[in-house]
Amino acid sequence: MADTVFAPWEDPNEKPLIQFVNVTKRFGDFVAIDNLTQDIFAKEFFALLGPSGCGKTTMMRMLAGFETPTEGKILIGGQDMTGIAPNKRPVNMMFQSYALFPHLSVWENIAFGLKREGKPKDQIEARVSEMLRLTRLDRFAQRKPHQISGGQRQRVALARSLAKAPKLLLLDEPLGALDAKLRQDTQFELMDIQEKTGTTFVIVTHDQEEAMTVASRVAVMDEGRIIQVATPPVIYELPNSVYVADFIGDVNIIAGAATPANDGYDVDWAEGQPSLHVKTDKSFSKGQKCFLAMRPEKVAISADEPQDVANKVRGQIIDIAYLGNLSTYHVKLADGTMMKAQLANTRRLSRRSLTWEDRVWLSWTDTAPVLLEA
Secondary structure, eight states, rough: OOOOOOGGGOOOOOOOSSSEEEEEEETTTEEEEEEEEEEOOOOOOOEEEOOOOOSSHHHHHHOOOTSSSSEEEEETTTOOOOTTOGGGEEEEEOOOOOOTTSOHHHHHHHHHHHHTTTOOHHHHHHHHHHHHTTTTTTTTTTOOOSSHHHHHHHHHHHHHHHHTTTSEEEESSOOOOOOOOHHHHHHHHHHHHHHOOOOOEEEEEEHHHHHHHHOOOEEEEEEEEEEEEOHHHHHHOOOSSHHHHHHSOEEEEEEEEEEEEETTTEOOOHHHHHOEEEOSSSSTTTEEEEEEEOOGGEEEESSSSSOOOOOEEEEEEEEEESSSEEEEEEEEETTEEEEEEEOOOOOOOOOOOOOTOOEEEEEEOOTTSSSEOO
């Protein structure tokens, strides 16, 4: 049988595991979560992404039962969680600090919750062994937390959280304490473990790369609201607002006014500059203010004027960011607008033709940008 794409949110017959229904959370006069409704499905790896103070941690704490909604309700598996204590919910939470017991071995840390539940000894041993295997910690079972690395401590915390087989695991900035390389490796480990266990993971992060790597869907948040929920490719390629376009990755944003023109729109953006043409399914009225958002990797840069392209503008290289595999060119256009174009560094340094202060052409297709309402 062919693999079907995992997208339960597109199936009207699928029942969500988690339902936020018109949830508002206030702390005094401050509205942390503003009338939020959102479904999360079983086996999802769901990321709450946004800047500090956007409400993502409050959402997670309400799921865990550490905070109570001011209005609205939260359901898990169809059951209203109002008044249900944190330890009575089918939920486990992994904290940023890992919160391991320093005097207990790795094995004892993982077994701790199972012992407290009074599980039989043979069941505990079997479950801990399974968790050690899953997180590749068998060799470290007898060590104390201070005798293992940060990445290994992170896996102990994960194994301990999963030992009780929760329906739902909440991860609060779980990789925040790891260095960049280890973070990357651990992201893939997390995805692997999530897939193997089939547990629903909800992760809170302000790191867009992390969210885009691990998640089945990403919810981009701002000021207590979810601005867009979609799969990582949709969030990146088809942001629904300037806020989302700007929050995820690098982007060029040009303000202008739209005029309908052959199967798309002409965008007037600067005095004395030719208009830019964009194809889109969205509707704009004549002269409506809009933003053209486009990723730097979709912009070609050349010394010679390109022919037969939908859009081209002239500018001067002001800055070059060298990122190893890529270089990002910061180009100043005639009206002072700054644009970024990205090129893969396939040639050796000495063979590259473009440098600072060069006059260049930027060009792109009419389907490269997204046209957004102002």
